[in-house]
Amino acid sequence: MKLKKIWLAAVAASTVWGAAAVGSAQAAEQYLGLPSYRVGPYAAGGTGVFGGWIDYMKLINERDGGVNGVKLVWQECETEYNNARGVECYERLKQRGGQRNVLFAPVSTGITFGVFERVPQDKIPLLSIGIGRSDTADGSVFPWVFPMIATYWSQASAIVGYLGQREGGMDKLKGKKIAVLYLDFAPGKEPFPVLDRLAQKWGFTTEKIAVAMPGNEQQAQWLQIRQMRPDYVILLTYGVSNPTALKTAARTGFPADRIVGWWWAGAEEDVVPAGDAAKGFVAGAFNPAGTDFPVIQDIQKHVYAKGQGDMQDPKRVGSTYYNRGVGHGIIYVEALRLAQEKFGKGQPVDGEQMRWALENLRLDEKRLEAIGAKGLMPELALSCADHEGSGRVRFQQWDGEKWVSVSDWIEPDREVVRALVEESAAAYAKEKGITPRDCSKEQ
Amino acid sequence: MQFFLEVLIGGLLAGMLYALVALGFVLIFKASGVFNFAQGAMVFFAALTFVGLTERLPQWFGFSPEWAGLFWIALLLTAAIMVLFAWLVERFMLRKLVNQPAITLFMATIGLTYLIEGVAQGMWGAMVRGLDLGISDEPVMWLLERHNLMISKFDLVAAAVAGVLVAVLAFFFQYTKVGRALRAVADDHQAALSVGIPLQRIWVIVWAVAGFVAIVAGLVWGSRNGVQFALTFTALKALPVLILGGLTSVPGAIVGGLIIGASEKLAEVYLGPYVGGGIDSWFPYVLALVFLLIRPEGLFGEKHIDRV
Numbered sequence: 014m015k016l017k018k019i020w021l022a023a024v025a026a027s028t029v030w031g032a033a034a035v036g037s038a039q040a041a042e043q044y045l046g047l048p049s050y051r052v053g054p055y056a057a058g059g060t061g062v063f064g065g066w067i068d069y070m071k072l073i074n075e076r077d078g079g080v081n082g083v084k085l086v087w088q089e090c091e092t093e094y095n096n097a098r099g100v101e102c103y104e105r106l107k108q109r110g111g112q113r114n115v116l117f118a119p120v121s122t123g124i125t126f127g128v129f130e131r132v133p134q135d136k137i138p139l140l141s142i143g144i145g146r147s148d149t150a151d152g153s154v155f156p157w158v159f160p161m162i163a164t165y166w167s168q169a170s171a172i173v174g175y176l177g178q179r180e181g182g183m184d185k186l187k188g189k190k191i192a193v194l195y196l197d198f199a200p201g202k203e204p205f206p207v208l209d210r211l212a213q214k215w216g217f218t219t220e221k222i223a224v225a226m227p228g229n230e231q232q233a234q235w236l237q238i239r240q241m242r243p244d245y246v247i248l249l250t251y252g253v254s255n256p257t258a259l260k261t262a263a264r265t266g267f268p269a270d271r272i273v274g275w276w277w278a279g280a281e282e283d284v285v286p287a288g289d290a291a292k293g294f295v296a297g298a299f300n301p302a303g304t305d306f307p308v309i310q311d312i313q314k315h316v317y318a319k320g321q322g323d324m325q326d327p328k329r330v331g332s333t334y335y336n337r338g339v340g341h342g343i344i345y346v347e348a349l350r351l352a353q354e355k356f357g358k359g360q361p362v363d364g365e366q367m368r369w370a371l372e373n374l375r376l377d378e379k380r381l382e383a384i385g386a387k388g389l390m391p392e393l394a395l396s397c398a399d400h401e402g403s404g405r406v407r408f409q410q411w412d413g414e415k416w417v418s419v420s421d422w423i424e425p426d427r428e429v430v431r432a433l434v435e436e437s438a439a440a441y442a443k444e445k446g447i448t449p450r451d452c453s454k455e456q
Numbered sequence: 457m458q459f460f461l462e463v464l465i466g467g468l469l470a471g472m473l474y475a476l477v478a479l480g481f482v483l484i485f486k487a488s489g490v491f492n493f494a495q496g497a498m499v500f501f502a503a504l505t506f507v508g509l510t511e512r513l514p515q516w517f518g519f520s521p522e523w524a525g526l527f528w529i530a531l532l533l534t535a536a537i538m539v540l541f542a543w544l545v546e547r548f549m550l551r552k553l554v555n556q557p558a559i560t561l562f563m564a565t566i567g568l569t570y571l572i573e574g575v576a577q578g579m580w581g582a583m584v585r586g587l588d589l590g591i592s593d594e595p596v597m598w599l600l601e602r603h604n605l606m607i608s609k610f611d612l613v614a615a616a617v618a619g620v621l622v623a624v625l626a627f628f629f630q631y632t633k634v635g636r637a638l639r640a641v642a643d644d645h646q647a648a649l650s651v652g653i654p655l656q657r658i659w660v661i662v663w664a665v666a667g668f669v670a671i672v673a674g675l676v677w678g679s680r681n682g683v684q685f686a687l688t689f690t691a692l693k694a695l696p697v698l699i700l701g702g703l704t705s706v707p708g709a710i711v712g713g714l715i716i717g718a719s720e721k722l723a724e725v726y727l728g729p730y731v732g733g734g735i736d737s738w739f740p741y742v743l744a745l746v747f748l749l750i751r752p753e754g755l756f757g758e759k760h761i762d763r764v
Binding site for chain 1: 459462463466467470511573574577580582583584585586587588593594595606608610642677679680682683684685686688690693720721724728732733734735736737738
């Protein structure tokens, strides 16, 4: 009997405390659901990206007291980079107490595909930085999806642009032979339409070679490449298939500096296991690595110096994945700030207000400098029609110990990429019976 | 012809690496009748523990990370941890399942897989690590210069290691008392117990030996592709090898590995372009399936005869 009383008292106390917590949360907290992946095959990427994002939010809370006084709170859900679990996390994170999630960013093309028809119903914007699908850049057809900074199509175009720069002009690509080694999954194949059109435009040829998942054995593929004798290899692989590719390339005598990877091959985790075989390898990036950026130094000062950092290994602060996470955090916080300016300063915002803010987000050099992130990400300017906002990519080279920037921000071939985006989005709209928004009437 | 030879030899050497993983499966199946689904996870756990120790030991005891003895100390400690792991598996999993149907034991090892994966990343973190065993991964120069063949020194060393391991294990099973006891246990748990074979000790021994094989496989594969979660996927490469070579044959693992390695590479190069490429993940399974139809017990497996 006594035990029962204690139990009831505990339940009552926790209910009152919980209600108070929710009440105060509604007053001055902004909730975000984070579908992170900290275990499983891609945990190295997940811990970096979500760690950087969380650290940036901690910085905003610690240094600035939140966004106009609104404290940032978040809840993680482990997806293990698994599509089914990702969709489950989407549902689980939708609501916490009385607060609704205002943004969903799974950092996984598969999970993005899994939820992207749900988000308009739930009015939760889907942030898909650096992942598929590229045609969602057309905001008139996909108002709730934001493939910000650069899509796979822009990236593919920027890679060709970078190769053109290396050759001394785009016209010098004529007659060149480029092998495209891709991991046989949806993102690995997404760049093909752009590569095909650019090959036609500039007169180079491509030979596409598939690597089956997970890609931990590539001897046959690299022997084929060796026989083919291409001028360059474009590497569209992820996870273990990255160091495996670089090691096997070295084993078959293909020079690393002639291999150009996409951004999912351009983290420290992709090159360190390959050792010397990775020296000279070039990869794309929309968030370069480094700790020189003032925002990263602020995180070290205000978060790590107080022992509150999210990274188990603080040495990873400033790594490629980590800085990518900080970039996610900056976009989230800046959109939140903009939404508050429009809909009420010092108040939490909802999904629709967040969507408006993302669509009207402008991050110019001046603003990036004020945040301390100049060079950490390209300038952004989104609109109703353009949910990508930039499309620019820079390239960095692994010197054996760190990534060194070897290009400025490279513009994609907008004519080619935009035409593909509009064609594909229009086909999707037709298939699903969607009437595209008239962006000339949107504010 | 030179290209064909290059693909063939590369495939045979890769096959030896698959066999290295397959050996762990064979050992446990041979001695306990359990198909150990967790073998891939054990490879990951062993390699991650080794690398984790090489990082932490210098921090804990203040000696230089460059010290040559570090490798051996980490290796010994990893081996000790694998023995402890074997004891824990026997004490808390196998002991409760004596004489249960094979499918029950198999299901238990599936659960064990998830446990190991979680514990490994929990203990040592999710970071991808490089592992340098000091074996050069360059082509053998005289083969390159005389025959224009690119054969990796690393693959040759790894194949030699696998060969030595097979020889040692085959000797252990055929000519030692413990080996004979292991085979008796595999035949019938209860009959082995009735003639005085200490079942529990035998299981600890065999899981520990499979743990040592996992260390070797983990170090070789980890050195090749980095020590990361994907090491668990090496088990996927071993399964068709087992079907082909037979679940109970140590030399069968090697022969199966050679056939699978060579055929998947040749198929990828010569058939792949006609079907879109990337076929080396499923081609070995098709080959194994064909073998199953002709010889269900595999090339060297024991034929199972039930008397009625």
